[in-house]
Amino acid sequence: MRLAELSERSGVSTATIKYYLREGLLAPGRQINATTAEYDEEHLRRLRLVRALIQVGKVPVANAREVLSHVDDESLGRTIRLGAALWALPQTPGPDEEDPLTVAATAEVDRLLRTLGWEAAREVGSLSPVHRSLVALVATLLRLGYPCDAELMVPYAELMHQAAARDLDQMETYASDTEKAEVAVSAAVLFEPVLRALHRLAQEEESARRYGIE
DSSP: OOHHHHHHHHTOOHHHHHHHHHTTSSOOOEEOSSSOEEOOHHHHHHHHHHHIIIIISOOOHHHHHHHHHHHTOTTSOHHHHHHHHHHTSOOOOOOOTTOHHHHHHHHHHHHHHHHHTOHHHHHHGGGSHHHHHHHHHHHHHHHTTOOOOHHHHHHHHHHHHHHHHHHHHHHTTSSSHHHHHHHHHHIIIIIHHHHHHHHHHHHHHHHHHHHOOO
C-alpha cells in the first residue's frame, strides 16, 4: 500500500507517519522510486503499536524508540526480549535508598517472592525496575501505617500469576517472536488499565452485595 492508504487504514495522518519514520519508530517502506515507497501489513501493525504507545500510553518518543528496538532485537532470547521491551516503558519511581523503611520493604518483597517460589524474579531482584517500584510502593504503605507484608500480598500475587499465564497463552497464538513482543507491549499499555478498571468494578459489586446499595 502507498502512504495515503496506510494513513487511511491506520487513522494516522500522513504527516504523523512521516514523523514516526524520521524518528525511527517505523521502518522505511520499500522504495519504488525517488519519491514513492510502498508499505505492507507489518507497517500497519507496527504503526498501531506506535500509536498506542505514544497516544494512549503517553510514552515519550525516546522511550518508545527504545521499547521498539528491544521488540525487534532477534539476538535476544524470548524472555530477555520481552523483559527488556517492558522495562523500557516508563516506570514508577524506585525506592529511596536512604529511607530506613526501604530495607523493611525489600525484605517483605523478598519474602513474598520466596513464598511464591518466583525464583527468576528473586534472581533478577533490584535489576528490575518493576521490582524496585514494588519495593517503593510497599515502603510508602508502611510509612503511612498500612499493613503490606508478604502474607497480605501473596493471594493478590497468585491472582496476578493467573492473569500473566493467560497473557502468555494469548501471546503464544501469534506466529513470530516479534509479534509476541509487540503483543506483550500492547497489553502492558492497553490492557493493564482494563484490569485496573475491572478491579474497581469488582470492589463496587462486592460492596453492594455485602452492604446493599443504600
